Amino acid sequence: MSEKIYACLLCLYPPAFRRRYGEETIQLLRDRLRDEPGCMRRLRLGFDLAVDIMRSLPLAYRNSYAEATNLDSITQPIANVPSFRMLHNEPIRRGTLMMAAMLTLTTLIAFGYVIELPIPSPAASSKGNQSPIERVLERLNRPVPQDSAASEPSSVDSKAASGTVRRAKSTEQSALPPPARVDSNSAAQTIEPAKPIPGARPIEAESPRSALPGPPIAQQKVKTTPSGASSALPSQAKVLIAPPEGVSGRWIESPDAGEESEFPGGLILVQHDGALSGFGALSAHDQYPILHGSVSGHSMKFELSDGRKRFLYSVKLKGEELRGTLTISSGNETRTAAVRLERAQ
Amino acid sequence: MPKRKLDPLPSSAFQILLSLADENLHGYGIMRQVEQQTGGRMRLGPGTLYSSIEALSEDGLIEEVDQNTDERRRYYRLTSSGRKLARSEAERLADLLRVARAKNILRGDYV
Numbered sequence: 001m002s003e004k005i006y007a008c009l010l011c012l013y014p015p016a017f018r019r020r021y022g023e024e025t026i027q028l029l030r031d032r033l034r035d036e037p038g039c040m041r042r043l044r045l046g047f048d049l050a051v052d053i054m055r056s057l058p059l060a061y062r063n064s065y066a067e068a069t070n071l072d073s074i075t076q077p078i079a080n081v082p083s084f085r086m087l088h089n090e091p092i093r094r095g096t097l098m099m100a101a102m103l104t105l106t107t108l109i110a111f112g113y114v115i116e117l118p119i120p121s122p123a124a125s126s127k128g129n130q131s132p133i134e135r136v137l138e139r140l141n142r143p144v145p146q147d148s149a150a151s152e153p154s155s156v157d158s159k160a161a162s163g164t165v166r167r168a169k170s171t172e173q174s175a176l177p178p179p180a181r182v183d184s185n186s187a188a189q190t191i192e193p194a195k196p197i198p199g200a201r202p203i204e205a206e207s208p209r210s211a212l213p214g215p216p217i218a219q220q221k222v223k224t225t226p227s228g229a230s231s232a233l234p235s236q237a238k239v240l241i242a243p244p245e246g247v248s249g250r251w252i253e254s255p256d257a258g259e260e261s262e263f264p265g266g267l268i269l270v271q272h273d274g275a276l277s278g279f280g281a282l283s284a285h286d287q288y289p290i291l292h293g294s295v296s297g298h299s300m301k302f303e304l305s306d307g308r309k310r311f312l313y314s315v316k317l318k319g320e321e322l323r324g325t326l327t328i329s330s331g332n333e334t335r336t337a338a339v340r341l342e343r344a345q
Numbered sequence: 346m347p348k349r350k351l352d353p354l355p356s357s358a359f360q361i362l363l364s365l366a367d368e369n370l371h372g373y374g375i376m377r378q379v380e381q382q383t384g385g386r387m388r389l390g391p392g393t394l395y396s397s398i399e400a401l402s403e404d405g406l407i408e409e410v411d412q413n414t415d416e417r418r419r420y421y422r423l424t425s426s427g428r429k430l431a432r433s434e435a436e437r438l439a440d441l442l443r444v445a446r447a448k449n450i451l452r453g454d455y456v
Contacts, residue, residue, distance in 0.1 A: 006391075013392070021399070024372050025391035027417055031373045052390020059396040 003029055009053055017060045116285060133281050136268055137250055247300075251322055251341035267313075267322075267341060280304045280311065299324075315339065351404055354434050357389060358397045362406065362423060362431040369410050371418035372398065406430055 006029050010018055029049070036045055252266040265286070269278040279289040286306070293302025298317040303310060308330060315324030326339040351358055357379075364370060364378035375398075376389045389397070398421060401407045406427030412420040423431070445451045 017395070017399070021391075021395040023417070024419060025395055028373045028376065028391045028394070048388060048390050052392045056390065056392030056396045059400065060392065062400075 003033070006049060012053065012057060013060050133268055133279075133287055136270060140249060140270070247317065250344040252344045254340050254342045266344065280306075313339065315341065351400055351406070351430075354430065355397065357387070357393055358401055358406075359431065359434050360387060360389075361394075361397055361401060362427055362434075365407060365421060365423040366428070366431065369412065369420045369422040371412075371420050373418075375421070401427065 003026060007026060010022055010025065032045055033042075036042065247269045250266060250268055265281050267278060267280050268287075277290065279287045281287045288304045288306050290302045290304045293300060293313075295301075299314070300317070300322075301312070301314045303312045305311065310329040312327040312329070313324065314327070315322040320343045322339075322341040324339055325336050327334060327336045360379045360383065361375055363382060364375050370378060372391075372394055376394055380388050398407065402409070402421075404426075405424055407421045408424055410420050410422045412418075442451070
């Protein structure tokens, strides 16, 4: 092993060791090279040096603590004068590594918490940040200005209960025809058009006329204006022709006594322009849009997914409840459970 | 707080203490002396030698001396505490030797 190679290997040792014994180790190597000529002896010398480096490195790093202690005693800080400690001579201590690990973990946890917070929206009210689900609920519960044709003030819920719908123009739904007025009685009120939820497809009607036992809901509850807006709908438009009356709102899963909730959360259903969209929500941060579904009378079937499982709801509107079954599919596993959702007040 | 490096005393450190028992030596001299007193079985490399020297110096068992013979080399000498530690280590080994002899592990070839 030549002197240059060994000098390079000396860089593995702590700086304090190199400063104090670097020259002497090189000198010792020179002495051995001088006193041990011959190929075999040089080979043995190289082997000895390689083994020696591996054995002595840990010891050299342990010894370097002493120099740091001596430096502390030599460089006493002067009062009211900033002082600096040179750390490059000290090996990394276990406490330092532990502290670094703790700080890294804390930073990651804080970062994860921050990205879970709702994104501030310019449309947020003075209450602070609002998640999309909160905005939808606020819109549903917002008192609407009284229509000139309306005779009694009411909220959206009463409006839905009365079955009076006034279609408003939605600029974001180009598939829909121009605004049309749909009246079922004279107490007409205005539903403010809800913004379509990104990713949520409107529920498609499943043979709305033939599936109904009696007269179709469209014929019972919805009457188009003379302008014929409903008849002008494209035949393949994926809109709900006759959604169950009063479906809009927030529905909270309410398991029966002794049963465990399969999908702890609820549903947000928004009815607008004759279409019904929405999403399932575990919380304000976990919301999954309804993928597709169908409506037959007061029965509805729709499906949503959280990415891993698919939730197929088959429910029927009974007063202020949605009752039916929930089929959860995850891979090859499929199970069905009864589900009951109550309208959230 | 560093852990004590010489508890128990490594054999290399004990050999260095023994090599300095008679005279002051520099690093290469210590290496040769150790090689000689162990019959060539122990040959200290530079890293092991100077790490052990540093550990012994930190514990006050050896110290540097000015020989003024060669400025490139540092000479080391055994301190009184180092001599005491070497003696106690030798006595410990002598006790082991007596036990081994009592157990008939060793024959009379040894001391």
